[in-house]
Amino acid sequence: MVHRGRSVRYLKLYLNFVKNCFRRETIYRFNFFVNMFTVVMGYASHILFYYFVYDTGIEQISGWDRYQIYCLLATVWIVDSIFGGVFFFNLIKIPSKVKNYELDGLLTKPVNSVFMLSLRQFNFGLFSGTFFGAAFLIYSLWRGNIRVSAFGILCYLILVMCAVILLFSILFIMVTFSLRFVRIQGLIGMYWTFMDIGKNPHSIYPMALKYGLVFIIPAIVVYNFPVQVLVGNHYLRYLNSVSTLILAIAITAVFLTGSVFYFRKSLRYYYD
Amino acid sequence: MISVNRLCKTYKVRQQTSSKNILKSLFQSEYRYVKAVQDISFEIEQGEMAGLIGLNGAGKTTTLKMMAGLIHPSEGTVTVNGFIPHELKKEFLKKIGLVMGNKSQLWWDISAYDSFELEGQIYGLTLKQIKEKIVDLADLLDVKELLGIPVRKLSLGERMKMELILVLLHEPSVLFLDEPTIGLDIISQKKLRDFVKRYNYEKKSTTIITSHNMKDVEELCKRIIVIDHGTVIYDGLIEDLKKYSKESDFEEIVAKLLQGTQGQ
Amino acid sequence: MRIQKAAFKLKLSEFTIYRSNVFLNFFFGCVPLLVYIFLWKAIYGNGLERIGGYSYKQMITYYVLIFLCSEVLDARDNTVKMSEMIQGGQIHNYLLKPVGFLSLNYRLYQAEKMIYLLNIGIPFLAFCLAIHKFIYWKAYNLLFFVISFCLAFVLKYMIGCILGLITTWVEEITGLLDLLNNVEKFLSGSLIPLTLLPSGLNMALSFFPFKYTLFVPVDIYMGNMKSQDMGISIGIQAVWCIVLGLVLIILKNEAFKKYSGYGS
Numbered sequence: 001m002v003h004r005g006r007s008v009r010y011l012k013l014y015l016n017f018v019k020n021c022f023r024r025e026t027i028y029r030f031n032f033f034v035n036m037f038t039v040v041m042g043y044a045s046h047i048l049f050y051y052f053v054y055d056t057g058i059e060q061i062s063g064w065d066r067y068q069i070y071c072l073l074a075t076v077w078i079v080d081s082i083f084g085g086v087f088f089f090n091l092i093k094i095p096s097k098v099k100n101y102e103l104d105g106l107l108t109k110p111v112n113s114v115f116m117l118s119l120r121q122f123n124f125g126l127f128s129g130t131f132f133g134a135a136f137l138i139y140s141l142w143r144g145n146i147r148v149s150a151f152g153i154l155c156y157l158i159l160v161m162c163a164v165i166l167l168f169s170i171l172f173i174m175v176t177f178s179l180r181f182v183r184i185q186g187l188i189g190m191y192w193t194f195m196d197i198g199k200n201p202h203s204i205y206p207m208a209l210k211y212g213l214v215f216i217i218p219a220i221v222v223y224n225f226p227v228q229v230l231v232g233n234h235y236l237r238y239l240n241s242v243s244t245l246i247l248a249i250a251i252t253a254v255f256l257t258g259s260v261f262y263f264r265k266s267l268r269y270y271y272d
Numbered sequence: 273m274i275s276v277n278r279l280c281k282t283y284k285v286r287q288q289t290s291s292k293n294i295l296k297s298l299f300q301s302e303y304r305y306v307k308a309v310q311d312i313s314f315e316i317e318q319g320e321m322a323g324l325i326g327l328n329g330a331g332k333t334t335t336l337k338m339m340a341g342l343i344h345p346s347e348g349t350v351t352v353n354g355f356i357p358h359e360l361k362k363e364f365l366k367k368i369g370l371v372m373g374n375k376s377q378l379w380w381d382i383s384a385y386d387s388f389e390l391e392g393q394i395y396g397l398t399l400k401q402i403k404e405k406i407v408d409l410a411d412l413l414d415v416k417e418l419l420g421i422p423v424r425k426l427s428l429g430e431r432m433k434m435e436l437i438l439v440l441l442h443e444p445s446v447l448f449l450d451e452p453t454i455g456l457d458i459i460s461q462k463k464l465r466d467f468v469k470r471y472n473y474e475k476k477s478t479t480i481i482t483s484h485n486m487k488d489v490e491e492l493c494k495r496i497i498v499i500d501h502g503t504v505i506y507d508g509l510i511e512d513l514k515k516y517s518k519e520s521d522f523e524e525i526v527a528k529l530l531q532g533t534q535g536q
Numbered sequence: 537m538r539i540q541k542a543a544f545k546l547k548l549s550e551f552t553i554y555r556s557n558v559f560l561n562f563f564f565g566c567v568p569l570l571v572y573i574f575l576w577k578a579i580y581g582n583g584l585e586r587i588g589g590y591s592y593k594q595m596i597t598y599y600v601l602i603f604l605c606s607e608v609l610d611a612r613d614n615t616v617k618m619s620e621m622i623q624g625g626q627i628h629n630y631l632l633k634p635v636g637f638l639s640l641n642y643r644l645y646q647a648e649k650m651i652y653l654l655n656i657g658i659p660f661l662a663f664c665l666a667i668h669k670f671i672y673w674k675a676y677n678l679l680f681f682v683i684s685f686c687l688a689f690v691l692k693y694m695i696g697c698i699l700g701l702i703t704t705w706v707e708e709i710t711g712l713l714d715l716l717n718n719v720e721k722f723l724s725g726s727l728i729p730l731t732l733l734p735s736g737l738n739m740a741l742s743f744f745p746f747k748y749t750l751f752v753p754v755d756i757y758m759g760n761m762k763s764q765d766m767g768i769s770i771g772i773q774a775v776w777c778i779v780l781g782l783v784l785i786i787l788k789n790e791a792f793k794k795y796s797g798y799g800s
Contacts, residue, residue: 031708031711034711034712034715035711035714037715038711038714038715038718041715041718041719041722042718042721045718045721045722045727046727048722048727048728049727049728052728052732052733053579053587053728053732055732055734056584056587056588056732057584058579058582058584058587059582060582061575061578061579061581062578062581186557186560186561189560189561189564190560190564193564193565193567193568194567196568196571197567197571200571200574200575201578203578204574204575204577204578205574206574
């Protein structure tokens with residue numbers, strides 16, 4: 001009972017954050033549309049890349065046909081948008097907050113500090129990409145004649161959630177790391193560089209690299225796993241989905257606990 | 273010599289329309305005219321140090337910028353050493369220097385010395401001349417040890433001294449100081465004032481100072497020009513002002529003077 | 537020339553501070569190139585000998601060169617600095633210098649880029665050597681590439697300045713810059729060689745300056761063009777330089793006029 005009361009309280013708190021951010025966003029309407037358009041252009045050019053590549057007459061790229069690739073791109077769009085809207089701007093502000101001792105105020109409040117730190121800001125401009133991505137996904141599934149089962153959709157949604165939490169955990173680790181060691185800009189650049197590797201079909205990479213991209217820097221887990229259960233042309237797709245799901249959840253759990261643990265430990269170090 | 277004759281400046285300001293109708297406000301704008309300076313005249317002799325005083329928005333900085341040539345006057349004329357400032361002739365620019373207390377000219381990440389070298393080259397000095405000048409000025413301002421340190425690591429007072437060196441490298445015969453002591457502690461303020469005084473005495477440079485810090489003006493200038501609502505309300509010696517006033521504190525006197533016009 | 541030397545020295549001091557950042561950025565910039573090696577291998581795996589006129593080797597080399605060029609030619613920092621200067625009012629300091637604003641700015645820009653190129657040169661060559669299996673080498677084209685590259689350099693600088701000066705009229709510019717950056721990425725050929733595009737679209741792109749800032753020099757190096765077309769491309773680049781140069785000068789004069797008219 002106590003537990004439920006707590007989650008309701010946090011949910012209410014979060015809705016309050018979102019409301020405040022919405023208020024702010026309405027003041028800078030013009031900015032909002034420019035930002036949204038900018039992000040759309042970014043994804044559009046990625047899609048156009050494959051559009052023109054397939055137009056040169058090739059059939060497939062290491063087993064992926066045109067619409068399967070489109071589904072991958074749509075998934076990238078969805079995952080990035082949710083992560084960008086919900087977490088990104090919160091995370092990159094953490095170092096300055098810690099250094100300016102703004103954290104002190106947060107730590108004295110009777111609310112989970114990681115919650116406050118990572119969910120305060122909600123960015124509508126970036127989050128809106130989720131809908132564009134979803135629309136593009138539906139279009140690609142339809143045009144590509146790709147059949148999906150209810151189970152497949154469920155797996156997909158869970159894997160997208162894992163992906164967002166993974167992205168959060170990894171950036172959270174890097175941000176925490178930067179508190180003690182390096183300047184933040186370099187690290188964020190590094191983060192995107194490695195995550196971008198996972199935005200391509202995983203089958204183009206040699207086996208050893210692929211293992212690295214699953215277990216060490218899980219970029220493939222983030223972007224490729226969800227699509228894999230949706231459009232993967234494996235026989236035994238069902239069995240494959242279950243194993244993918246279990247693997248993804250396990251990796252996500254490890255990274256999430258690791259990141260929160262590391263943050264709390266560094267914080268203690270910082271304050272001692 | 274500076275001579276300002278019936279100087280006026282009117283700004284056209286876009287009015288903020290209410291946000292009810294965004295589309296309309298995007299394409300249409302309403303303007304209103306603000307008279308920043310109205311009919312100001314005065315003359316300043318070579319080697320003189322004069323203070324421009326006034327409340328925020330009184331028109332001091334606008335007047336100063338017109339004298340430096342940054343702003344085109346709407347009406348009236350300015351001549352500085354025989355030049356018309358806003359023509360921005362090279363010979364004119366080589367004779368003036370402008371220090372703005374809140375706008376740094378130094379390169380943030382590198383040492384002040386590096387900034388000075390480029391600056392000196394811009395004014396056509398040789399490397400040898402530049403070096404001599406820097407050593408000279410740094411000695412006077414007591415910042416010789418700080419020349420090699422990145423500017424961002426300097427304190428505000430130290431940075432201001434560097435700003436002064438930068439502007440004085442080419443030995444301007446007319447110096448404009450806009451709020452030179454803003455944000456400085458009292459010791460730094462004092463050192464800066466002493467330096468400006470000494471420089472003026474040695475080089476006979478014409479110096480015009482705007483400041484909200486009455487101490488600056490009182491210590492440095494014999495003469496003040498008080499501006500309010502874009503017009504000159506007092507132009508004369510500080511001494512005279514003190515003589516005719518009941519107050520003994522200079523700041524009080526000026527405050528009375530300005531309050532008098534506010535009440536009208 | 538002396539100012540150029542001083543600018544070079546100043547930028548060198550600045551560079552030494554950020555050196556580790558620069559190298560780090562460079563190395564991480566190489567990672568996507570390695571990804572391209574795998575991706576295009578899979579694409580060429582369909583059995584096509586040439587795609588968009590490029591062989592597999594040429595395709596990889598295309599991206600390597602695009603990476604180098606876009607790093608060296610990137611003018612975003614200059615644009616942002618310029619717009620900050622305009623908004624913060626520091627531009628006043630430049631107006632009062634006996635050297636033109638743009639000529640000083642260009643010298644500093646050129647110095648910065650030269651230092652970057654000199655420093656990145658050896659790591660870049662080492663990287664090329666490491667992946668030499670995928671590098672297409674043709675010394676004959678190098679000369680034309682260099683000419684075209686220099687024109688692209690000037691072109692890119694001018695576009696950056698024009699955007700920076702626009703701040704005089706449009707207050708918020710970074711949003712616009714990001715938008716343009718994303719559009720430019722595609723139109724300039726940094727995502728995909730423009731020869732893969734349908735010829736109609738490719739033709740249409742010739743009416744924008746973007747492709748001449750990146751794609752044209754790199755495509756010239758690939759040597760698939762007839763020498764006559766190469767001449768035409770370089771000619772168009774030169775024409776764009778003249779046109780944008782004129783636009784820039786007009787814009788600068790208008791901006792400064794607005795400054796002296798309105799002040800800040």
